[in-house]
Amino acid sequence: MGKKQKTIYESVLDYGFSRRDxxxxxTALAATLGLDYTQSDQVVKAMETKKRVPVVxxxxxxxxxxxxxxxxxxxxxxxxxxFDMISLEYTEVLSAASGYQVESAMEQxxxxxxxxxxxxxxxxxxxxxxxxxVGGKSARDTFVExxxxxxxxIAYGSCSAWGGIPAAGPNPTDARPVTSYVSTxxxxxxxxPPIAEVMTGVIAHIITFDKLPELDHLGRPTAxxxxxxxxxxxxxxxxxxxxxxxxxxxxxxxxxxxLYKVGCKGPTTYNACAEMRWNGGVSYPIQSGNPCIGCxxxxxxxxxxxxxxxxxxxxxxxxxxxxxxxxAAIGLTTAGIAVHAAGTVAKRKMDEKRGEE
Numbered sequence: 556m557g558k559k560q561k562t563i564y565e566s567v568l569d570y571g572f573s574r575r576d577x578x579x580x581x582t583a584l585a586a587t588l589g590l591d592y593t594q595s596d597q598v599v600k601a602m603e604t605k606k607r608v609p610v611v612x613x614x615x616x617x618x619x620x621x622x623x624x625x626x627x628x629x630x631x632x633x634x635x636x637x638f639d640m641i642s643l644e645y646t647e648v649l650s651a652a653s654g655y656q657v658e659s660a661m662e663q664x665x666x667x668x669x670x671x672x673x674x675x676x677x678x679x680x681x682x683x684x685x686x687x688x689v690g691g692k693s694a695r696d697t698f699v700e701x702x703x704x705x706x707x708x709i710a711y712g713s714c715s716a717w718g719g720i721p722a723a724g725p726n727p728t729d730a731r732p733v734t735s736y737v738s739t740x741x742x743x744x745x746x747x748p749p750i751a752e753v754m755t756g757v758i759a760h761i762i763t764f765d766k767l768p769e770l771d772h773l774g775r776p777t778a779x780x781x782x783x784x785x786x787x788x789x790x791x792x793x794x795x796x797x798x799x800x801x802x803x804x805x806x807x808x809x810x811x812x813x814l815y816k817v818g819c820k821g822p823t824t825y826n827a828c829a830e831m832r833w834n835g836g837v838s839y840p841i842q843s844g845n846p847c848i849g850c851x852x853x854x855x856x857x858x859x860x861x862x863x864x865x866x867x868x869x870x871x872x873x874x875x876x877x878x879x880x881x882x883a884a885i886g887l888t889t890a891g892i893a894v895h896a897a898g899t900v901a902k903r904k905m906d907e908k909r910g911e912e
Contacts, residue, residue: 563602563640583630584759601763608762609672611664612646615694616721616730617678620748621712622648628751629835636755640762658690665704674705679714679721679730686728702737707767709742716745723856740767743774747850750831753779784821787829789842818862820849
């Protein structure tokens with residue numbers, strides 16, 4: 556039987572926050588989940604009645620970039636997630652304890668919260684023992700044990716979701732994604748790293764609705780991976796108009812033209828970068844002038860070279876010719892102007908005729 560846990564609302568009050576602060580947190584959380592403001596009461600009810608969710612965060616072959624992204628969440632704020640919504644029972648980055656003490660904390664989770672905790676995983680896992688050992692146990696054995704007893708697994712980052720950089724050729728450690736080892740329900744949250752609010756939003760959804768979010772055919776939450784970056788890109792109008800950056804620092808780059816010709820993979824990358832953006836919604840790579848490198852897509856590191864036009868537009872069999880897009884756009888625009896002009900002339904003549912009558 557699990558340990559008695561306080562509700563999220565009770566935990567908020569324990570930290571000195573007011574009811575008003577609590578409601579503001581719920582409203583922000585509803586927005587992050589993509590809910591209408593009228594549905595905020597669902598989030599409030601969940602936070603008032605649901606207990607804090609135990610979370611174990613394991614790191615394997617990674618760079619800690621996902622953890623770094625997570626602690627920079629703004630909606631909901633990281634401290635709200637860590638102190639109010641979840642009970643982070645084990646983490647190598649944020650734990651004050653170390654060595655035997657912190658390893659015993661993970662073992663205690665298996666006793667107290669079996670089948671109740673969420674397992675967050677960062678980094679790929681080498682198939683063979685010896686490449687990665689933590690606390691005297693191989694990464695694979697630790698993961699299989701913890702994942703088999705978890706309520707669900709969240710694979711944070713492209714390394715845990717797809718294998719990432721460690722699995723790039725020639726893949727000397729035979730690194731593999733978490734999906735290669737267990738059948739426990741797994742949510743893939745790819746990105747190098749993922750957007751902070753996407754990471755916290757997945758946990759918030761599980762807490763609010765007591766179930767996993769809707770996933771696409773690859774196992775990614777559709778709320779955050781339903782659109783290509785190209786579909787929501789702030790430079791999309793320039794793509795449609797055939798206005799492209801030909802080389803970095805040319806006039807087109809200064810004017811903010813489309814980066815497709817210099818290797819942008821926005822047309823083939825599914826992520827929420829263009830909608831949610833980074834650093835609290837300030838910007839994202841394309842807006843800042845750097846082409847998307849497709850870091851949320853499978854095998855992105857081997858899909859290079861970067862900054863060279865290689866992306867194929869979904870639904871076509873060949874790489875499109877951006878120049879032809881521009882010519883087509885110019886042709887349609889010219890035709891539209893001609894029709895508009897003809898209509899204007901015809902209307903003017905009709906008005907003149909009515910005046911003479």
